[in-house]
Amino acid sequence: xxxxxxxxxxxxxxxxxxxxxxxxxxxxxxxxxxxxxxxxxxxxxxxxxxxxxxxxxxxxxxxxxxxxxxxxxxxxxxxxxxxxxxxxxxxxxxxxxxxxxxxxxxxxxxxxxxxxxxxxxxxxxxxxxxxxxxxxxxxxxxxxxxxxxxxxxxxxxxxxxxxxxxxxxxxxxxxxxxxxxxxxxxxxxxxxxxxxxxxxxxxxxxxxxxxxxxxxxxxxxxxxxxxxxxxxxxxxxxxxxxxxxxxxxxxxxxxxxxxxxxxxxxxxxxxxxxxxxxxxxxxxxxxxxxxxxxxxxxxxxxxxxxxxxxxxxxxxxxxxxxxxxxxxxxxxxx
Numbered sequence: 001x002x003x004x005x006x007x008x009x010x011x012x013x014x015x016x017x018x019x020x021x022x023x024x025x026x027x028x029x030x031x032x033x034x035x036x037x038x039x040x041x042x043x044x045x046x047x048x049x050x051x052x053x054x055x056x057x058x059x060x061x062x063x064x065x066x067x068x069x070x071x072x073x074x075x076x077x078x079x080x081x082x083x084x085x086x087x088x089x090x091x092x093x094x095x096x097x098x099x100x101x102x103x104x105x106x107x108x109x110x111x112x113x114x115x116x117x118x119x120x121x122x123x124x125x126x127x128x129x130x131x132x133x134x135x136x137x138x139x140x141x142x143x144x145x146x147x148x149x150x151x152x153x154x155x156x157x158x159x160x161x162x163x164x165x166x167x168x169x170x171x172x173x174x175x176x177x178x179x180x181x182x183x184x185x186x187x188x189x190x191x192x193x194x195x196x197x198x199x200x201x202x203x204x205x206x207x208x209x210x211x212x213x214x215x216x217x218x219x220x221x222x223x224x225x226x227x228x229x230x231x232x233x234x235x236x237x238x239x240x241x242x243x244x245x246x247x248x249x250x251x252x253x254x255x256x257x258x259x260x261x262x263x264x265x266x267x268x269x270x271x272x273x274x275x276x277x278x279x280x281x282x283x284x285x286x287x288x289x290x291x292x293x294x295x296x297x298x299x300x301x302x303x304x305x306x307x308x309x310x311x312x313x314x315x316x317x318x319x320x321x322x323x324x325x326x327x328x329x330x331x332x333x334x
Contacts (some may be wrong), residue, residue, distance in 0.1 A: 054212035100248030110192030122217040171268035197222035224266035
């Protein structure tokens with residue numbers, strides 16, 4: 001590793017540490033994280049570097065920067081794994097703002113990004129991506145029905161799929177209606193987001209951000225994925241945390257009616273189900289298969305709780321649905 005880092009980046013390893021959950025090295029008092037990127041192409045990396053360089057230039061001193069190799073590539077191979085090297089910001093003072101408020105600041109900066117990106121662009125693509133994912137899973141499900149399920153996971157999948165197909169179609173319709181009924185406002189322009197934003201996406205003490213899973217999208221993507229993750233963690237105080245997070249976000253950037261509806265559409269999309277099924281069939285590990293089976297059992301046992309969460313979500317976070325003319329999903333209220 002030392003040889004490769006010197007040869008590729010002209011860095012000497014003074015000592016090895018762990019930083020932000022990754023292996024890292026220290027050279028001249030600067031921390032460099034070694035981040036595996038098994039699924040990222042060079043084109044995506046260049047776009048992400050473009051986004052992160054822009055945020056640093058705009059004054060976000062807590063964004064790590066992707067280091068190119070001496071021959072201009074953005075990644076290298078270490079122990080048979082494709083990795084990037086990220087130079088971490090030196091600024092490590094604890095931050096006094098909340099996560100919701102800081103995310104609003106981050107999105108506000110990102111909205112002024114003036115260049116075009118293609119590979120990491122997700123704005124306006126939710127409908128297409130959800131439909132594609134649903135079609136693929138439906139084809140797979142039909143095959144499994146034909147072959148007859150041969151274990152507990154397959155039996156549960158075959159039985160549960162029609163329900164989740166209905167939920168997905170609902171989410172897609174809700175999204176389509178939102179785009180037809182509501183006019184986006186200035187806050188609804190694309191910004192820099194995360195593939196999946198959770199409480200752990202940024203360092204929790206300094207809010208340092210490593211720009212690996214960034215995408216260009218509508219900001220409610222991050223809000224919805226944070227809420228989904230909080231709900232999935234199943235902690236008792238989750239609703240209070242969600243309300244606090246949204247209030248803090250709105251302290252800087254109040255959500256438009258279009259945003260509230262987009263956020264709700266994304267929460268309706270049953271991402272947890274898709275990931276569970278895909279996770280089971282994509283792994284070769286029996287242990288991971290067992291984990292996905294448990295996850296599916298818990299999901300199906302708690303589907304009525306999840307319906308209740310969705311049915312009461314907007315009122316529970318203080319949204320005046322009548323004033324903002326946000327439609328309800330009738331069957332969830334039963």
